Amino acid sequence: MNIRIPGAALAAALALAFPLHAHAQVKVGVVVSATGPTALVGIPQKNTVPLLPTQAGGQNIEYITLDDASDPTQTVTAFKKLITEARVDALIGPTGSPNSMSVLQFAAESGTPMLAPVGAASVVLPMTEQKKWAFKTTQNTEIIAQALVQDMVARGIKTVGFIGFADAYGDDWYQVFSRMAKDKGLNLTVVERYQRTDSSVTGQALKLLAAKPDAILVAGTGGAAALPQATLAQQGYKGRFYQTHGAALPAFLKFAGKSAEGTILAASLMLVLPEIPDSNPSKPIAQDYIQRYEAKYGEKPATFGANVYDAGLLLQHAIPVALKSARPGTPEFRRALRDALEQTHELVATQGVYTMSPEDHSGFDQRGRELITVKDGAWTLLK
Incomplete structure (x- = not known):
């Protein structure tokens, strides 16, 4: 019932x-x-x-x-x-x-x-x-962040900007990612926050753009995870976008539009299930x-x-x-x-x-x- x-x-x-x-x-x-x-x-x-x-x-x-x-x-x-x-x-x-x-x-x-x-x-x-x-x-954030940081290092990324929710989700991601980034020699050049209900992040995006980081990590969930990325792309940012597993839903692709292309995130196998080997026990x-x-x-x-x-x-x-x-x-x-x-x-x-x-x-x-x-x-x- x-x-x-x-x-x-x-x-x-x-x-x-x-x-x-x-x-x-x-x-x-x-x-x-x-x-x-x-x-x-x-x-x-x-x-x-x-x-x-x-x-x-x-x-x-x-x-x-x-x-x-x-x-x-x-x-x-x-x-x-x-x-x-x-x-x-x-x-x-x-x-x-x-x-x-x-x-x-x-x-x-x-x-x-x-x-x-x-x-x-x-x-x-x-x-x-x-x-x-x-x-x-x-x-847990640690498992997902570890995969993202490893990819950044492998790509030769040196500087990273961060924008995340101004709540427990954003706090958790900032704390874990900033520690991991420092340990791996990544320079976190600028940190910005926004609310889940915000309809504009233009001010935060301009500060990120001015810092010219090689990559930007967005720590948001649902459709709201697309807002900073779409805004930065409109303002001309050409670096690499990373997202957390909070963006793992169709609405992110819809709201981010063309700016979503090339985005990297770590998430569960459900997003790409047809590509997962049948030997994976979770697949069935x-x-x-x-x-x-x-x-x-x-x-x-x-x-x-x-x-x-x-x-x-x-x-x-x-x-x-x-x-x-x-x-x-x-x-x-x-x-x-x-x-x-x-x-x-x-x-x-x-x-x-x-x-x-x-x-x-x-x-x-x-x-x-x-x-x-x-x-x-x-x-x-x-x-």
């Missing part, structure tokens, strides 16, 4: 919805940004929920899906309601990195495992008492997800939907383990579920292979990324 509710009606809908339904044997709350500035990321995540596993360990799984309208305040409201009124056993979401940071304390205080389909590694790193309840279904799982999504919605999913799909696979794998210790709907079950997630070992999913540990709640290694470029307006493996 899924309840899709626009952000403005959230509180009223929750009050009506929860008393009408008996507690499922396993209950999972899902919070996505299906409307608002992050909707290009949140819509495929919302659409993925009906494709998630409905049984695990002989128990039914019920999903309650809420839209936070890309607003961290509404994210907090949704999380609190799901925890206190729906009494969910686990949480998937929210969509944005700032939204995820805003609800870590509530997942921890209630002892509810949270699987965040977001980019910022700060959701799970450095590990703290709060963050031990959070898991992440995207590649990704193909099955894409086919099911396409059959239901008439279009292929963005990779961000796969982040939620993998969260479902992780729970499906962990629930039977947790059921050995406690019954759903209890604090003991939620703790056992958290422990089972942390013990995930070599779980093959759509984007790579997950192996969690007390220190690593993302679980990806280099099998969870591919170096990709844009050629003739389409994603292709960088060879």
